[in-house]
Amino acid sequence: MTIAGESSPALRDGLAKARGEVAFGSELRVAGNLFAIALRSPFGHAQLLDVDAAAARCAPGVVAVLTPWDLSAPDVPGDLFYDQPLSRRPALSAEALHVGAPVVLLAAETLAQAYEALRLLRPNWLELPGQFSLEGALSQGGAAEALPFGAVHWQQGDPQAIFAQAAIVREDILRTSTVQAGALEPYWALVEPTAQGGFIVHNGVAAPFELRRQMAEFLGLSLQQVEVRCPPVGGGFGSRSDDLAFLAALLARHCQRPVRMQLQRSEGWLAGRVRHGAQLRVRSALTQQGRLLARELEVWYDTGAFADLGPYVVLRALRSLALYPAEHQRFIGHLLRTNKPVASATRGFGNPQATFAVEVHNARICKQLGIGSLEFRQKTAIRAGAINPSVGVVDTQTGAFVPKGARISSSALPWCLQRAQQGLEEAITHLPACAPGWLRGQGVAAAMHTTGKGRAEVSTAEVFWTPGLLRVRSGATDQGGTGVASVLAQIAGQVLGEPPEAIVVELCSTAAELADSGAHASSRTFVAGAAVWDACQLVLARRKAGEPGELSARSAWHPDGNAPPFATCAAVVDVEPATGLCQVRWMGLGVDAGRILNPRQALGQVLGAAMMGLGFALYERLDFTADGRLASLSVADYGTPRATDMPPIDVWFAPSVEESHPLGVKGIGEIGLMPVAPALVNAIEAAIGRPLPGLPATPESVWRACRGEGGTCT
Amino acid sequence: MENTEKTYTWMALVDSTPRQVDLTGNASLAEAIAAALQAEALVDPSKIACSEGSCGACCVRVDGERLLSCLAPAWRHFGARIETAASWRATDLPMRLAQAGAVQCGFCTPGLVVALGDLADHGVKPKTEAELADLLQAHLCRCTGYQQLLHAGLAWLNEQENS
Numbered sequence: 105m106t107i108a109g110e111s112s113p114a115l116r117d118g119l120a121k122a123r124g125e126v127a128f129g130s131e132l133r134v135a136g137n138l139f140a141i142a143l144r145s146p147f148g149h150a151q152l153l154d155v156d157a158a159a160a161r162c163a164p165g166v167v168a169v170l171t172p173w174d175l176s177a178p179d180v181p182g183d184l185f186y187d188q189p190l191s192r193r194p195a196l197s198a199e200a201l202h203v204g205a206p207v208v209l210l211a212a213e214t215l216a217q218a219y220e221a222l223r224l225l226r227p228n229w230l231e232l233p234g235q236f237s238l239e240g241a242l243s244q245g246g247a248a249e250a251l252p253f254g255a256v257h258w259q260q261g262d263p264q265a266i267f268a269q270a271a272i273v274r275e276d277i278l279r280t281s282t283v284q285a286g287a288l289e290p291y292w293a294l295v296e297p298t299a300q301g302g303f304i305v306h307n308g309v310a311a312p313f314e315l316r317r318q319m320a321e322f323l324g325l326s327l328q329q330v331e332v333r334c335p336p337v338g339g340g341f342g343s344r345s346d347d348l349a350f351l352a353a354l355l356a357r358h359c360q361r362p363v364r365m366q367l368q369r370s371e372g373w374l375a376g377r378v379r380h381g382a383q384l385r386v387r388s389a390l391t392q393q394g395r396l397l398a399r400e401l402e403v404w405y406d407t408g409a410f411a412d413l414g415p416y417v418v419l420r421a422l423r424s425l426a427l428y429p430a431e432h433q434r435f436i437g438h439l440l441r442t443n444k445p446v447a448s449a450t451r452g453f454g455n456p457q458a459t460f461a462v463e464v465h466n467a468r469i470c471k472q473l474g475i476g477s478l479e480f481r482q483k484t485a486i487r488a489g490a491i492n493p494s495v496g497v498v499d500t501q502t503g504a505f506v507p508k509g510a511r512i513s514s515s516a517l518p519w520c521l522q523r524a525q526q527g528l529e530e531a532i533t534h535l536p537a538c539a540p541g542w543l544r545g546q547g548v549a550a551a552m553h554t555t556g557k558g559r560a561e562v563s564t565a566e567v568f569w570t571p572g573l574l575r576v577r578s579g580a581t582d583q584g585g586t587g588v589a590s591v592l593a594q595i596a597g598q599v600l601g602e603p604p605e606a607i608v609v610e611l612c613s614t615a616a617e618l619a620d621s622g623a624h625a626s627s628r629t630f631v632a633g634a635a636v637w638d639a640c641q642l643v644l645a646r647r648k649a650g651e652p653g654e655l656s657a658r659s660a661w662h663p664d665g666n667a668p669p670f671a672t673c674a675a676v677v678d679v680e681p682a683t684g685l686c687q688v689r690w691m692g693l694g695v696d697a698g699r700i701l702n703p704r705q706a707l708g709q710v711l712g713a714a715m716m717g718l719g720f721a722l723y724e725r726l727d728f729t730a731d732g733r734l735a736s737l738s739v740a741d742y743g744t745p746r747a748t749d750m751p752p753i754d755v756w757f758a759p760s761v762e763e764s765h766p767l768g769v770k771g772i773g774e775i776g777l778m779p780v781a782p783a784l785v786n787a788i789e790a791a792i793g794r795p796l797p798g799l800p801a802t803p804e805s806v807w808r809a810c811r812g813e814g815g816t817c818t
Numbered sequence: 819m820e821n822t823e824k825t826y827t828w829m830a831l832v833d834s835t836p837r838q839v840d841l842t843g844n845a846s847l848a849e850a851i852a853a854a855l856q857a858e859a860l861v862d863p864s865k866i867a868c869s870e871g872s873c874g875a876c877c878v879r880v881d882g883e884r885l886l887s888c889l890a891p892a893w894r895h896f897g898a899r900i901e902t903a904a905s906w907r908a909t910d911l912p913m914r915l916a917q918a919g920a921v922q923c924g925f926c927t928p929g930l931v932v933a934l935g936d937l938a939d940h941g942v943k944p945k946t947e948a949e950l951a952d953l954l955q956a957h958l959c960r961c962t963g964y965q966q967l968l969h970a971g972l973a974w975l976n977e978q979e980n981s
Binding site: 131214217286290704708712716740750 | 842849856861862863864865866867868869870871872873875902903904906907911912913915916918919920921922923924925926927928931948950951952954955957958959960961962963964965966967968
């Protein structure tokens with residue numbers, strides 16, 4: 105059965121949120137909860153020699169002060185890289201490896217009391233030398249590699265030999281900045297001990313079952329003794345994988361009371377997770393006519409103080425290489441350690457950086473050879489049926505990446521490219537001419553992403569049906585309004601023929617044991633949606649067989665493959681060379697996300713992703729001082745796009761169906777972000793006729809490029 | 819250590835209901851309206867996001883004026899008439915935003931409801947989405963990309979009767 109596209113007005117929670125009736129996690133309190141804060145390192149790298157906590161311990165309302173010497177805090181287990189615990193890290197350590205690293209924990213009856221006591225702590229710091237920039241880490245060579253096996257690497261054919269003899273060889277080196285997910289709701293966690301010796305962890309994480317696994321190991325408990333609950337989240341974008349739940353758990357266990365820990369927004373810049381800043385080198389060998397013979401992509405991702413999800417993140421850079429198959433290819437992915445805040449999953453998961461570099465490189469190739477940008481991509485990009493070399497596994501002893509031979513099951517990229525071209529032509533016709541002293545440029549870019557992480561994906565659903573009441577229970581989470589509940593209701597309702605008002609969707613805590621791998625990699629409709637669909641099919645079969653009473657079924661769905669979505673972006677940008685100011689006049693995105701189940705929600709995902717791409721391209725950057733401190737802690741200075749920054753955006757969904765999936769869907773949450781930054785930079789470079797060094801393309805950067813400064817090649 | 823601090827009792831008329839909040843701690847006099855509202859409310863329609871007046875999530879109307887409640891000291895507005903998004907529950911604005919796809923995570927939405935509601939009360943009818951974008955520049959949204967919000971907001975404002 106086909107699920108029809110439908111923008112159901114019965115948005116599960118949108119109305120309640122707009123009415124101000126939804127309590128988010130940052131507003132969650134439980135009776136008697138303590139308020140916790142951490143003393144955090146003001147230095148990029150320092151040793152806490154000792155801390156005089158006497159006054160703080162005696163301050164009004166203070167219940168506990170925990171220094172690194174007061175407890176033998178276990179390590180945070182971290183995610184596994186395949187079977188390797190590469191992101192294991194201390195929860196609390198006297199050696200602060202980045203600015204904002206927690207060194208002392210404090211819990212008090214009220215938040216105000218906690219802050220007052222914090223001021224009474226007298227830390228004695230020894231500042232240490234450190235590596236505070238990606239540039240510095242690059243100059244260290246292998247010494248800064250964060251992974252025991254060095255770089256992740258893959259090779260096909262003999263690119264070196266081709267580079268030595270090809271007619272055209274072009275190399276570009278580009279940079280992208282460290283950026284923040286910038287979710288509006290502050291980061292928080294609340295942990296409460298249960299009467300049975302276990303813990304309930306309230307946290308807005310994307311993967312509650314993974315947090316439960318880590319928390320159980322952290323506290324030395326069984327899985328059943330830990331329950332993870334996810335209240336509504338004010339924006340996630342992959343970034344809610346901070347260590348607050350572990351810190352709160354230490355205090356909750358110590359005090360045997362519920363403990364709530366929340367970062368002030370300014371702390372969130374330091375202790376939250378960020379997108380890896382990167383240097384990227386792309387080298388291509390081509391024929392004079394523009395046929396791609398060989399390509400090499402080498403990336404250096406700044407992972408900050410800990411690897412966290414970095415090994416997987418850097419691996420995702422491979423998608424941008426795989427998008428343009430050549431007989432001879434090579435990928436080298438370095439993950440470099442610096443004394444900076446921890447980089448991890450952030451919308452796009454390592455792909456925005458690499459796609460940026462590859463697509464800017466492609467545009468420069470086209471300019472150099474005098475061939476059309478769209479024509480080059482139409483001829484060169486991967487097609488349905490071809491092997492997708494970016495799907496595979498890493499040998500954790502050697503770092504060698506081994507493709508699994510997965511094929512691209514569907515691609516409407518040619519349609520997306522065509523549509524973007526048509527949109528661009530229409531836009532150019534209708535836009536008013538640019539102002540005197542300004543130059544206009546056009547740019548395009550394409551991208552391929554993933555649906556799900558391609559391994560160990562699962563979602564479990566239970567469906568209960570009686571005529572007029574359809575109850576859906578799922579282990580999936582909604583990372584901030586992605587509309588999971590709406591889509592699950594839509595799928596269940598259509599299979600079993602019930603209207604929206606007859607459907608109840610519960611996104612359950614881990615205690616329901618509906619295993620779910622988490623709201624990541626644009627995958628919940630693909631995975632959780634299929635689980636609900638499958639469970640409903642089972643109920644439908646029993647109903648058709650005439651079974652009486654309430655009918656129920658359960659499905660644990662493991663998807664087949666990770667159907668890559670595709671997108672293209674075309675953009676028109678006006679640039680004032682005298683000042684470097686850029687004004688985006690129009691953007692259009694062609695998106696192949698398979699069948700679109702809920703057009704309005706899908707459009708919202710693409711528009712939101714496009715905005716994040718625009719911020720990444722033009723404004724956003726976490727600036728660090730030479731000694732590893734953040735130059736600005738204010739939201740105002742960071743550069744999140746505002747309504748006035750947004751150009752008109754057209755979005756076109758390809759008439760596409762993913763054949764490998766029962767609902768025909770592919771991921772939608774991230775793909776819209778990927779092609780935006782390169783399309784905008786390609787437009788700027790086309791306008792000024794000079795290369796930019798990387799992101800963000802601030803007025804300063806554009807102004808300098810106009811003067812011939814800062815370009816790495818021409 | 820025992821909790822022996824003084825309490826400052828603050829009062830305001832919040833969404834037409836008298837609300838009394840006990841603030842404790844030496845800094846209680848400096849508490850902002852947003853913090854005071856959150857101190858006891860189970861669900862607080864004014865959200866605290868940036869705490870620096872940069873994002874608009876905490877926007878409320880105080881005695882008829884739009885204010886960023888994360889910065890406005892509670893004591894200065896003692897007894898004030900405070901309107902949060904809850905004051906617009908009876909209108910069709912929340913449904914219009916939800917139906918337009920203007921609500922994703924929803925953390926910025928209550929502040930935007932207050933802003934749009936206040937514009938409507940002042941008879942503001944922007945002619946274009948760009949004009950409305952200017953009027954909503956104090957508000958950050960990280961999810962939607964603004965387009966669906968501006969589209970719905972513009973249509974809704976232009977449908978409102980002048981009061």
